[in-house]
Amino acid sequence: MTTLIAEADKPHRTLAPASMSLDSFPPELIEHIVECIPNAADLRTAALVHPVFLPWVRTAVFGTIRLTQANVYAFRKLVDTCPDVIPYIRTLNIPVIGGRFTTGATVGAGTLAKLTAMTRLKAHADPFDFRNLSAWERANLREGVKGLISVELMIDKLYPLPYWATLLDSCSALEHLDVQTDSNGWGMWTSQEVQIAIPKAEQSLAGRMRLRSLSIAGDVKLLTPLAAWLLPRGALNHLYSLELDVYYLYDEYGNATEDRRLPLVRAVMPNVRELTLHLDPPMPLDSASGHISLSAFPQLQTLYMRDGPDAELPLSLTWLASFLSLPPRTQHPALQYITLDHSILRRDLLSVPHATWVALENSLINSDSDAAEPPLPALKSLTFANPHKFSGNHPDSVPAEERVWFEEHVGDRMPRIAEVGVLKFGGDVNALRERMWGRGMVN
16 A cells, blocks of 8 residues: 555656657648648648648649640740749640630740650640741650650641641650540531541651550541541550540431441451440441441450430440340350440330340340350440430439339330349439530530
């Protein structure tokens, strides 16, 4: 007891908390703090609080630069006078301001050549004033784009395409090319205008471009010069994903003598894993030599089909059933996901013949019940996505009973598909609409 009392009489020592400076904070925590700062003024304040914030703040402020005619001169001065920020500039966005019939900012080749860390470029058709570049400036421009991994172009003029072809030959790291068209009036380019000469790649640069993904949206006639650019260079020989979200104008439906999609599709058939096609008339992949089907795509894992206002559901489902049909007792072991992103109202479903539903179901599951294996053994989903997108209603606002009727109707027409659990409905509505607006397309 005496010992306990003695211990109790000793003064208590308070342990001082261990000092923890910002220098010892994990980088992930600093990054998260900076990501939560809502505006540029507070970001500048954070950079002054402690040096540990500086690189993260510079990443947030300078990581993506959007150039307009109003700030392009300030940007040139920044690059010339503040070399410390150059390693943080990863994305350069030079958009068309104000819609059609306008132009965007122009960046000097010397400025671009200094952006050694830039990996992504988003630009209008002629952001460098191609036709007025000297040989020295063109060399600088090539130096500036060598590290690009992703390029997104809004093509509203055709004359820059040969310049882009020559420029991007030096981009051995380029993986993603996204081309959107705005032809100043939905298709004012004629078939003769798109027959432009694309220069061959220099011998030392031939074969350096090996794209992983190619996305093209807009007037289908742009595919002609793009094929003349990319195919002779072998740029699509290792393509993983091809998106052809292109349309024919209504007055061209009866006059189209060729499917401009075919050359690009044929080039990627052996290796492509993801394929997106637009189902506005005329239907894709039909040619004088016959209909191209799934068996020509041995590695295909994801098939995504989108429609436009002129697409008709019976024709789309008939095309899909024909595309998926394989020779008897053969399999396609790779295909996992099929999505039909189609505007579907009650009258659309009622107009589909029973034989069309049967043909589609038989292309997915053997009609012969004694067959050992299904034609698509890896299939995980057949999805009808966003069926009400042209109805004037957001899908979430469509009455629940209407959605239930839609799902039951499709399930009743393809009962074996519904039974195995691969029939799905819905999609990421917000992502779809954001993409629609980003493309500047009605669908």
